[in-house]
Amino acid sequence: MDTITAYKSHLTEIAKLGSALSLLGWDQHTHMPKKGVAFRSQVIGKLTKMRFELSVSDELGSAIDELEGRDDLSDLERGSVRRVGKDFRRQKAVPPEFVEEFAVARSNAQAAWAKAREASNFGDFEPHLEKMVGFARRLAEYYGYDDHPYDALLEGFEPGMTCAELRRIIEPLREQLVPFLARLMKEGTRPDASALEGTFELETQRRLARRALETIGYDFDAGALDDVAHPFTTTIGPGDVRVTNRYADLHLGPGFFAALHEGGHALYNQGMGDDLFALGLANGSSNGIHESQSRMIENQVGRSLPFWTFFQPILAEHFPQFAQVRPETLHGAANIVEPSLIRVEADEVTYNFHIMLRFEIEAGLIDGSIAVSDLPRLWNDGMERYLGVTPPNDALGVLQDVHWSMGAFGYFPSYMLGNLYAAQMLTTLRKDVPNLDELIRSGEFGRLLSWLRKNVHQHGAAYEPKELIERITGDPFDASHFVRYVTEKYSRIYRL
């Protein structure tokens, strides 16, 4: 067998274990009975270990070494060797004892975080967070970096992204968004938020979510929609990308937009060719690019007036109380801006502030310029500065997110980057498909989907985010598209 064939066959074996692991994980959150949990962890542990061993095998290492020197590879193959090679070296750089030690400490930290959040007492979590920061700093040293240790961690979520680049992006964003938000709140006319409130039967919400997914082009012959406590999308394998969702009894928004959000993620993976599995590329380019796909479908499409013009009659079919509600009213209710305490509930305008604050804190924790003990104060100051709100307690403040208890520093920026990537893509999409709004208004989502497939989905992880954005838009990545998108949209909705 020649090297590239052996390489692909090795990656296919990894993909098979990955498929079993994805199913075990999906089932754990959807159908597994509670008494199955203990053994399930063991099964997942075993398969994870087997997959890890395949991922760091010498056989794979020497295939990567050889293929890196070859100049007869296809674009996809080259992208694969780069991506797989990077991952291989990162995994090899970390001593197995560290991995185990980290896993144990992480498990304890997560438990401590859950208790501390319940008691709303940062002090209970502090020593664990100290440890997590320590692990993350050591991890950065193992991985290596040129400039800032945080870069080494970012790389795991957003290949090619750096601390300096994030600062360059964030500065103009903040400078324009802070005054815009203030103007919106002071001079804007807030739409009526009540249109999406009421009592909504669960089974009908499920059918509506299904219909919304079908509308955007999600393929149910290659997927499924199941109930879950915290929605996620998972790729079980080629032809099997599943969405999960949850619903609120008294508000249509959370269940509906979460379905569109997960649907956006799912379209990405459904749009990847089966051949990407044998190349280790059947993932998004990065967490941020993945998030761009979910945000585009949820916000730029799903919270647009053309969308609601098309969807209002469908909504009324499911819930007759909407028969006389104007699309403009639904659109307004879907786009309320409200500085608030909780990131996951934030709107398009305020969301990025939550991330900016977390990024500042994370970078400081990792380079040592911020002490863990200062976090509650820094958090509350930041919330006041960005959003003008002050958390009444730690649970609604610094303890709200699970990420740090998992040692996942460098993850948060992806959420913000997703918004920015999506806006920059949208600029190009609107040039390429000038009648986009018209198509959406008449329920034709095919052109949108084929544009996304061609420009984003089909490439999987072959290109890093920066390259991908430049390939698609012809311009380097920057925040101006998002600023323009968000100020235009909300100036109109809030009648500035």
Added chain:
Amino acid sequence: MDTITAYKSHLTEIAKLGSALSLLGWDQHTHMPKKGVAFRSQVIGKLTKMRFELSVSDELGSAIDELEGRDDLSDLERGSVRRVGKDFRRQKAVPPEFVEEFAVARSNAQAAWAKAREASNFGDFEPHLEKMVGFARRLAEYYGYDDHPYDALLEGFEPGMTCAELRRIIEPLREQLVPFLARLMKEGTRPDASALEGTFELETQRRLARRALETIGYDFDAGALDDVAHPFTTTIGPGDVRVTNRYADLHLGPGFFAALHEGGHALYNQGMGDDLFALGLANGSSNGIHESQSRMIENQVGRSLPFWTFFQPILAEHFPQFAQVRPETLHGAANIVEPSLIRVEADEVTYNFHIMLRFEIEAGLIDGSIAVSDLPRLWNDGMERYLGVTPPNDALGVLQDVHWSMGAFGYFPSYMLGNLYAAQMLTTLRKDVPNLDELIRSGEFGRLLSWLRKNVHQHGAAYEPKELIERITGDPFDASHFVRYVTEKYSRIYRL
């Protein structure tokens, strides 16, 4: 690590792979989208191979050798070493090339069978069946046997069972059942079959099946109920034993009794201690013993008058049209005897005849006394002889079952043995719990379940069927209990 600890740890690793495989299989039939099928086969193939390698490893072989010589093992450990040792040697006895060749031929034979059945043409399947018989005969030689080659195949489904023993069991059964069926048909009064017919909303049938499962003691915290085309029960792991079911629109019977049937299987596995997984004993004693548990719950409990006396008001809660229907009417409709063409639709009285016919044919095919080309004739003669019906075509005759296309010779007798084991157990159960009918009439199933747990479930595969029956009943296995049960029950229902 001492040998017994290493042995258990090895079996636990096998159980973990088995758990992943069970989940992959369950999902394939319940939730997997159709486009996921190709890769799923590959994933299952990989894990199956890995499990096989662990099951025939030299490490396990020498542990078995050593443990077989030890006299300080517990009963369960001794049962484990015997069972695991037998399986180990059977797997080792078959050359890997044979396994692969058989797998390919089987896959072709199944496809050919499906087409032949659709065209109702035995001739199209005949060459494939020739091959399957050939493989089965070679398999018997690899496994080895003392008396009849069929014994080697039976051992895989019914440890300790032989062709001679089956003949000993069947002869008196046939001699008494044939005239009884004739009398029933001639002199009996057939109950009204229409009580369970009507139009039954799917979702309500699901709720009713759930309620029936809860009634018999199935633990939903350690299981789940899902829709499927062909109902089955599967053990994903300790604390996770799942039931699947299907429903008919116009008849309540199939969905309801299939749920009880699968529930009986599931109670068995839910009743096994978690420690059996590390001993390779978390299965039934045999296919037949497993079937005894499903048949007992489905037929001896679920089709009894005490059951319907208790359950009629619950049925009426779900389907109000039953509010005025007497338990006796439901009981009658649930116990219609009807010589018919199709095994899976057969009633308690006629079912075993379908098996006797298949057993005669299988034994003859394996010892060479019957030629494949004679099957349609032999089949139709047998149906006439046992049941007085003649299949109008091969699809409703010799081609109706999938088993032979899978090369699974020796499987059918387990279905019959299940009925007989259950009847013999019931004799003892009635002695131990004299007020059983009264308990069932008042909806108290706890005593029944604890009896089954103590006598059957908790042992898993520690005892072979023959031993287990003698342990439970104090008597050697024979068919008289079944004959008595079935003649008494149906004499009453048919007012002989």
